[in-house]
Amino acid sequence: MSGVRILGLTLKNAVVVGSGLLTDQERNIRKLLATGAGAVVTKTIHPNPPRDLDERILRLPSGMLNSTTYSKRSVEHWLAVLTSFAEEQLPVIASLHADSPSELGELAARVEATGCRALELGISCINEEPGGEDDNPDRVYAYTTATRSRTALPLSVKLAIGEGLDDRVRAAIAGGAEAVTVSDTISGAAVSPESGELELGGVFGYSGPAIKPLVLAAIWRLRRRGFELPVLGCGGVSSGQDVADYLSVGANVAQVYTALHTDMYETLDRIVTQTDAVLGRQADQPAGAAR
Ligand SMILES: Cc1cc2nc3c(=O)[nH]c(=O)nc-3n(C[C@H](O)[C@H](O)[C@H](O)COP(=O)(O)O)c2cc1C
Numbered sequence: 001m002s003g004v005r006i007l008g009l010t011l012k013n014a015v016v017v018g019s020g021l022l023t024d025q026e027r028n029i030r031k032l033l034a035t036g037a038g039a040v041v042t043k044t045i046h047p048n049p050p051r052d053l054d055e056r057i058l059r060l061p062s063g064m065l066n067s068t069t070y071s072k073r074s075v076e077h078w079l080a081v082l083t084s085f086a087e088e089q090l091p092v093i094a095s096l097h098a099d100s101p102s103e104l105g106e107l108a109a110r111v112e113a114t115g116c117r118a119l120e121l122g123i124s125c126i127n128e129e130p131g132g133e134d135d136n137p138d139r140v141y142a143y144t145t146a147t148r149s150r151t152a153l154p155l156s157v158k159l160a161i162g163e164g165l166d167d168r169v170r171a172a173i174a175g176g177a178e179a180v181t182v183s184d185t186i187s188g189a190a191v192s193p194e195s196g197e198l199e200l201g202g203v204f205g206y207s208g209p210a211i212k213p214l215v216l217a218a219i220w221r222l223r224r225r226g227f228e229l230p231v232l233g234c235g236g237v238s239s240g241q242d243v244a245d246y247l248s249v250g251a252n253v254a255q256v257y258t259a260l261h262t263d264m265y266e267t268l269d270r271i272v273t274q275t276d277a278v279l280g281r282q283a284d285q286p287a288g289a290a291r
Pocket of ligand 1: 020068125184208256
């Protein structure tokens with residue numbers, strides 16, 4: 001597949017590497033792009049990330065729990081890195097968050113000045129206040145509109161599936177978002193067989209293959225209910241068929257993250273190659289034959 005358009009970028013394929021620990025390093029981002037990613041989303045850049053949390057990942061048979069929050073690298077570091085990406089016209093989407101809507105707007109303006117061409121608002125991370133309030137439309141609107149007031153860049157608001165998703169998507173649109181990324185991690189917990197206590201000490205972000213059917217359903221419903229904005233589908237992609245499944249339910253591109261924690265570059269290469277093959281096969285089918 002060639003020339004996939006999203007957030008004002010033209011990607012060479014529909015496979016986007018999602019935001020996370022693996023995209024906290026310039027070197028990884030460059031190598032992920034060289035390996036074939038259509039685009040890469042940075043780890044979420046934050047002017048004041050929490051530093052006193054115990055941030056860890058835990059592999060489960062069905063996926064991954066993580067208690068991580070935002071990049072600990074300084075905004076100045078990221079501005080320099082984003083400037084060099086922009087000079088080389090690399091398809092890198094900057095993921096941003098801040099402690100308040102006005103600070104997020106300020107950060108977005110500084111990122112735009114680097115030449116970066118697209119933003120994702122990583123405002124829905126559940127790990128900052130585990131067990132805290134669910135996300136809500138007012139909050140989504142406040143962060144989105146404050147960002148929009150400071151930048152003309154195309155932006156996607158990243159949301160987690162769950163209660164009130166339709167209203168949160170409406171709030172993102174009303175605030176000036178071009179697109180939404182669905183989904184961030186969703187609340188999960190595992191119990192330690194030894195102690196009987198919750199692993200990682202609480203309820204944290206759950207990701208990986210087990211969430212894919214839930215996210216597919218959420219995106220399918222958004223389309224069914226008439227939402228037409230571009231959607232970056234995200235959750236449990238580990239094969240080209242998974243990417244094709246996201247496109248089938250109405251996503252414009254698919255992000256892949258947790259799968260890349262195993263053999264990062266080999267896995268990405270496989271997913272991109274499989275995606276080309278699956279989409280090529282689908283394009284060869286006579287109209288309606290797949291149904
Ligand atoms: C270890 C880890 C770190 C993550 N960090 C971020 C982050 O900084 N910003 C963000 O928007 N999403 C973050 N995510 C969420 C992923 O980008 C993705 O939305 C989620 O994991 C679902 O996709 P997957 O099942 O392919 O991993 C993180 C996920 C994991 C597992």
